[in-house]
Amino acid sequence: ATFGNLSDRLSATFKNLRGKGKLSPADVDGTVREIRRALLDADVNLEVVKAFTGRVRDRALGDEVSKALNPAQQVVQIVNDELITILGGQQRRLQFAKNPPTVIMLVGLQGAGKTTLAGKLAKWLASENHTPMLVAADLQRPNAVTQLQVVGAHAGVTVFAPEPGNGVGNPVRVAKDAIKYAKDKQHDIVIVDTAGRLGVDAELMRQAADIRKAVDPDEVLFVLDAMIGQDAVTTAKAFQDGVDFTGVVLSKLDGDARGGAALSVASVTGRPIIFASTGEGLDDFEPFHPDRMASRILDLGDILSLIEQAQKNFDEEEARKVAEKFATDTFTLEDFLAQMQQLKNMGSIKSMLSMLPGARGMRQQLDNFDESELTRTEAIIQSMTIQERRQPKVLNGSRRLRIARGSGTTVTEVNALVNRFEQAAKMMKTVAKGGVPQVPGMGPI
Ligand code: GDP
Numbered sequence: 001a002t003f004g005n006l007s008d009r010l011s012a013t014f015k016n017l018r019g020k021g022k023l024s025p026a027d028v029d030g031t032v033r034e035i036r037r038a039l040l041d042a043d044v045n046l047e048v049v050k051a052f053t054g055r056v057r058d059r060a061l062g063d064e065v066s067k068a069l070n071p072a073q074q075v076v077q078i079v080n081d082e083l084i085t086i087l088g089g090q091q092r093r094l095q096f097a098k099n100p101p102t103v104i105m106l107v108g109l110q111g112a113g114k115t116t117l118a119g120k121l122a123k124w125l126a127s128e129n130h131t132p133m134l135v136a137a138d139l140q141r142p143n144a145v146t147q148l149q150v151v152g153a154h155a156g157v158t159v160f161a162p163e164p165g166n167g168v169g170n171p172v173r174v175a176k177d178a179i180k181y182a183k184d185k186q187h188d189i190v191i192v193d194t195a196g197r198l199g200v201d202a203e204l205m206r207q208a209a210d211i212r213k214a215v216d217p218d219e220v221l222f223v224l225d226a227m228i229g230q231d232a233v234t235t236a237k238a239f240q241d242g243v244d245f246t247g248v249v250l251s252k253l254d255g256d257a258r259g260g261a262a263l264s265v266a267s268v269t270g271r272p273i274i275f276a277s278t279g280e281g282l283d284d285f286e287p288f289h290p291d292r293m294a295s296r297i298l299d300l301g302d303i304l305s306l307i308e309q310a311q312k313n314f315d316e317e318e319a320r321k322v323a324e325k326f327a328t329d330t331f332t333l334e335d336f337l338a339q340m341q342q343l344k345n346m347g348s349i350k351s352m353l354s355m356l357p358g359a360r361g362m363r364q365q366l367d368n369f370d371e372s373e374l375t376r377t378e379a380i381i382q383s384m385t386i387q388e389r390r391q392p393k394v395l396n397g398s399r400r401l402r403i404a405r406g407s408g409t410t411v412t413e414v415n416a417l418v419n420r421f422e423q424a425a426k427m428m429k430t431v432a433k434g435g436v437p438q439v440p441g442m443g444p445i
Pocket of ligand 1: 108109110111112113114115116117196251252253254255277278279280284
């Protein structure tokens with residue numbers, strides 16, 4: 001994914017520190033130099049890198065590290081803190097108007113992902129019990145209106161588009177009419193999709209600024225393609241000067257590009273990143289959490305997002321029961337089987353697995369992960385007796401052999417499954433009790 005290479009480089013840097021007791025100034029300098037190179041190679045803006053590494057260096061040479069029990073781990077903690085800071089610090093939620101409708105305007109270059117985002121945002125807001133409406137104010141591109149109508153249909157929301165001959169060519173008028181319409185029809189949120197150009201130009205900016213002035217939006221979201229590299233900063237600044245915006249949406253974070261844009265834009269513009277878009281599907285979208293993103297980049301895992309995704313996919317009653325079983329240590333292989341069967345319904349098992357701590361280290365396995373493994377796992381559990389499923393402790397050698405034969409697998413596979421189950425149960429138990437699971441190889445962070 002986007003930060004793959006950066007993650008690998010940072011992990012390697014930290015690995016060099018591990019096992020060292022005290023850190024000498026030379027150790028710190030070496031580490032900071034590595035971090036600096038890794039960030040620059042990931043296309044992070046030079047000014048941002050300088051400020052970032054300066055702060056990391058000052059802190060790493062200070063008391064908090066020299067007095068720490070585990071200085072290497074303390075350095076990771078500092079890098080984590082500072083990453084959170086450049087990503088914007090606290091999570092910034094979408095702001096709603098006191099008097100509906102809330103108006104959200106989308107701006108950005110053509111191809112940045114505005115129209116797709118409009119659909120994602122609408123679908124997400126509808127799932128949060130809002131009644132959003134989409135507005136086609138992109139009247140430049142011939143099929144932009146149709147594209148928004150298609151997206152709206154997929155999201156299951158109303159799309160307001162100009163009737164031929166009525167306001168065509170005048171996006172300001174369309175946007176104003178749309179807001180009137182939304183008030184009448186009790187839509188509490190209006191999402192205005194505006195025209196983009198391939199490059200920044202004065203006409204584009206003026207049009208967006210005119211719409212902004214006319215509809216006085218509660219949020220102006222600048223959609224930024226995370227794959228455009230160093231250009232991201234210039235583009236963001238041009239939009240800030242030309243229209244200004246209240247928040248940023250990073251799109252295409254699923255790409256393989258270096259993604260430094262994502263790490264620069266909040267610092268450079270002083271505007272928070274509010275959402276992240278991670279694919280072409282309408283569900284590939286999430287509110288942006290600086291702390292979780294930092295954890296993912298440092299491969300510390302993102303347990304919270306993992307749990308949230310799981311909760312969205314399981315029904316709530318089920319999720320509550322499972323959490324209780326984890327907490328009370330009564331989660332069995334039978335429950336595990338039920339969960340696996342649920343997992344099959346989940347869109348992207350891989351993306352869920354990739355949120356686990358140390359996931360980058362398991363990348364090979366993740367890449368090789370396929371559904372047939374799920375099927376084998378199911379077969380193994382189904383070859384167990386009810387007692388074995390409920391009390392895996394009774395699984396001695398001869399039982400394991402019988403199960404392997406019964407399921408057409410090997411004892412090694414049976415062992416691996418039982419181990420995995422025990423580890424998962426242990427980790428989930430910690431999480432269910434409000435604890436932080438240990439990061440493999442690093443100890444608790
Ligand atoms: P617009 O011109 O800003 O409205 O951009 P579109 O919404 O039309 O998106 C341009 C292209 O990028 C389309 O092919 C989308 O499917 C694709 N796209 C949008 N968001 C994402 C994303 O988060 N990930 C990926 N991989 N593709 C995206």
